[in-house]
Amino acid sequence: MNRSLPLEFFFEKAEAGADIFALFLASGSESFSTKIHQIHRAPDTVSRLSVLSILGGSASFSYEGRIRIDKGAIRSNASQENRNVLLSNSARAQSNPTLEILEDDVVARHASATGGQNEEARFFLASRGLADSLAKRALAEGRIREFFGNIRSIAESESLDELETESMRLLETIFSENQ
16 A cells, blocks of 8 residues: 655744644555645744654655745744654665755754664663563554654643554554564
């Protein structure tokens, strides 16, 4: 299954802001791509984007992020972060964050990381008697819990609990398919 998700967020009024979160879980030969653009057109606007993908099997994910701060959008503050966790050697992720800054006196930043799981953390868990497959699962679950914890630090909702539960169920499916 191939899915594409283009999103654009426009900050056109002074002091407008948004925290944006996107989570992608994929396995088998699933393929996802997303383009998320944050366009600041007014002064004193704030946007924060956090994208997490966890990929198993031969799944693939492509991320294109763009922050644009137009002339006149002074004191804008924009960030984007993309983290891709590869659970298999066949999983692939591509990340392309960009900044387009047309104004002075702004803050804009982006970060991207793609890789397998933290080997030191896996070794630590294994040294405590946890099987490698369970250690990998625990670390992936920790990433999802951290992701939802970041959302909860901003807003609380019953639907977040449901989304987190569904994400854990999907993660379980990814691990069962990779065994």
